[in-house]
Amino acid sequence: MKEINSPGDFMEMVNAFRISRIILTAHELNIFSLLKNGPLPSLAIAKAAGTDERATDRLMNALVPIGLLKKSGSQFSNTDFSTRFMIKGQPTFMGGLGHQVHLWNTWSTLTEAVRAGTSVAMTKPIGERDDDWLESFIAAMHSRGLQQAKEIAAVLDLSGTKRVLDVGGGSGAFTFEFIRENPSITGTIFDLPSVIPITKQYISHEGFDASVVTLAGDYLTDKFGYDYDLVFVSAIIHINSPEENMLLVNKCAEALNPGGQLVILDHIMTDDRTSPAVGAFFALNMLVGTEKGDTYTEKEIKSWMQNAGFKYIRRRDTPQGSNMMIGIR
Numbered sequence: 001m002k003e004i005n006s007p008g009d010f011m012e013m014v015n016a017f018r019i020s021r022i023i024l025t026a027h028e029l030n031i032f033s034l035l036k037n038g039p040l041p042s043l044a045i046a047k048a049a050g051t052d053e054r055a056t057d058r059l060m061n062a063l064v065p066i067g068l069l070k071k072s073g074s075q076f077s078n079t080d081f082s083t084r085f086m087i088k089g090q091p092t093f094m095g096g097l098g099h100q101v102h103l104w105n106t107w108s109t110l111t112e113a114v115r116a117g118t119s120v121a122m123t124k125p126i127g128e129r130d131d132d133w134l135e136s137f138i139a140a141m142h143s144r145g146l147q148q149a150k151e152i153a154a155v156l157d158l159s160g161t162k163r164v165l166d167v168g169g170g171s172g173a174f175t176f177e178f179i180r181e182n183p184s185i186t187g188t189i190f191d192l193p194s195v196i197p198i199t200k201q202y203i204s205h206e207g208f209d210a211s212v213v214t215l216a217g218d219y220l221t222d223k224f225g226y227d228y229d230l231v232f233v234s235a236i237i238h239i240n241s242p243e244e245n246m247l248l249v250n251k252c253a254e255a256l257n258p259g260g261q262l263v264i265l266d267h268i269m270t271d272d273r274t275s276p277a278v279g280a281f282f283a284l285n286m287l288v289g290t291e292k293g294d295t296y297t298e299k300e301i302k303s304w305m306q307n308a309g310f311k312y313i314r315r316r317d318t319p320q321g322s323n324m325m326i327g328i329r
Contacts, residue, residue, distance in 0.1 A: 019066055020100075020104070021104070022059065022062050022063060022066065023063075023066065023068065023097075024097065024100060024101050024104060025059065026059060026060075026063055026068070027086070027097045027098070027101070028101060029049045029051060029056075029059075030049065030088065031045060031049070031059070031060065031063070031069075032068070032078055032082045032083075032086035032087050033086075033087050033088045033089075034048050034049060035069075035076060035077060035078050035082075036078070036083075036087045038077065039072065039075035039076060039077040040075065040076060040077075041074045041075055041076070042056050042057035042060050042074070042076060043057075045060065045076070060076050064076075067079060067081065068081065068082045068086065069082065094143060095135075095136065095139040095140075095143075096136065096137075096139040096140025096141070096142070096143045096144075097136075097140075098132070098135075098136030098139070098140075099133075099136040099137045099139070099140035100140070101136075102133060102136065102137075103285065103289070105121070106119070106121045106285075106288045106289045107284075107285070107288055109121045109288055110284060110287070110288050113287050113288045114287070118287070118291055118292070119287065119288055119289055119290055119291060120288075121288060121289065126192060126194075126195075128194075129194075134194060134195060134198060135198060138170050138171050138195065138198050138199075138202075139171075141170045141171060141173075141235065142170065142171035142173050142202065144235075145170070145171060145173030145174055145234070146173050147320075148174075148234075148265070148320070148322050149173050149174045149176070149177035149178075150177055151318045151319070151320050151322060152174060152177070152263075152265065152318065152322060152324070153174075153177045153178055153180070153181040154181075154318075155316055155318055155324070156178075156230075156261075156263065156326075157261075158178055158181050158182045158185065158230070159182065160229065161178070161182060161185055161229045161230045161261075162184060162185060162186065162229050163185070163186055163187075163188070163227060163228045163229050163230075164178055164185055164186070164187045164188070164228065164229070164230045164231075164232060165187075165188050165190060165224055165225070165228040165230070165231045165232065165252075165255055166187060166188065166189045166190065166232045166234075167190050167219050167224070167231060167232065167233045167236060167248075167252065168190065168191055168219060168233070168234070168235070168236045169189035169190060169191055169199065169232075169234075170189075170191060170195065170198075170199065171198070171199060171202040172187070172189045172199055172202050172203055172206070172208070172212060173202075174232055174234055175187035175189055175208075175212055175232070176206050176208055176212070178230075178232075179208065179211055179212070185211070186211050186212070186213075187208075187211065187212040187213070188212070188213050188214070188215050188225070188228075189203075189212060189213075189214050189215070190214075190215045190216075190217060190219060190224060191214070191215075191216065192216065192217075192218065193216040193217070196214045196216045199214050200214060219236070219248060219251070220240075220244055220247060220248065224251060224252070224254075224255040225255060226254070226255055226257075227257055228255050228256055228257065228260060229256070229257055229259075229260045229261070230256075230260060230261045230262075230263065231252040231255055231256055231260070231261070231262050231263070232263050232265070233248070233252065233262070233263065233264045233265070233266075234264075234265040234266070235265065235266060236248070236266070237264060237266050237296060237301070238266055238267060238282065238283075238286050238293050238294065238295050238296070239286070239290055239293045240292060240293065241292035241293075241294075242296070242300065242304075244292070245296070245301075245304055246304050246307065246308075249262070249264075249304040249305055249307075249308045249310075250307075250308045252308070253308040253309055253310065253329055256329040257329070258329055259328060259329065260328070260329045261326060261327070261328060261329075262305065262310060262326070262327045262328075262329065263324055263325075263326050264301060264305075264324060264325045264326075265322060265323070265324050266295070266296070266301075266323065267279030267282050267295040267296075267323065268296070268297070268298050268301065268315065268323040268324075268325065269283075269295050269296060269297045269298070270297065270298075271297055271299065273295070273297065276321075276323075279295045280295070282295050283295040298315055298325070301325045302325065305325065305327040309329065310327030310328060310329060311327065311328050311329075312327065312328045313325065313326070313327040314326055314327075
């Protein structure tokens with residue numbers, strides 16, 4: 001993080017929320033998709049979006065210095081970036097921004113959550129949330145997974161791996177990349193019953209129907225099956241309490257063949273919990289959005305793995321900043 005050297009630096013950080021809110025509102029109103037066929041005046045966008053003309057014009061003006069729109073006379077058009085990433089239906093569409101909209105709402109309760117010591121947003125458990133929330137959340141996780149999966153697959157030893165269990169695997173992005181790295185792998189994606197229909201759509205879209213199956217359940221209470229060579233747990237432990245994570249790691253051990261690998265991908269904190277910065281921020285994300293979630297230190301994760309009987313436990317960090325704990329059953 002950059003050092004704060006002046007009141008100006010400080011206020012720049014304080015006011016950073018404005019750019020975020022402008023982008024998210026434009027996404028919610030489909031501004032970029034409405035411009036997909038070429039330049040239009042703000043009046044035409046307001047009519048199509050069902051919004052106020054003057055307010056829409058001011059919103060679109062603000063998107064110009066941000067770098068997401070261009071303006072010539074009274075005509076607005078997408079930039080190269082927004083054309084590529086912000087138009088619905090494009091293969092590269094950043095649909096996960098819908099999840100950021102939901103996060104905006106929960107983060108607005110941070111002060112109350114700090115007072116209470118837990119989430120006060122009154123959000124339902126993930127498995128009970130509506131389709132719009134789930135689809136946005138899985139899309140966001142898929143976008144993140146695509147970026148991380150190649151670097152993770154390059155670091156892991158997958159040469160002797162035949163069966164992979166992806167716990168809370170969502171879209172299956174990591175399993176797909178493991179199979180690309182070693183085509184002899186077959187994968188099982190374990191997730192909530194409400195998520196599995198979305199998972200199946202990603203499996204079919206990516207062409208992995210013959211090598212990837214799904215298993216529905218709750219990872220804290222339901223069986224995973226047995227005879228896996230790799231159990232992969234990505235972005236899961238930060239949802240849980242320490243006690244729940246100990247239970248989860250034990251279940252992963254039971255599902256593995258002797259010599260199999262458990263790989264936990266998550267934010268891994270220093271002992272004082274101030275680094276990495278993204279992990280410190282994410283601990284607050286879990287505070288506002290979950291009952292018991294947190295980010296955990298290397299010592300904590302290692303202790304859960306040791307108690308479950310894992311050996312040769314080590315930490316692996318990728319050049320791009322992903323953090324993993326790996327243990328052998």
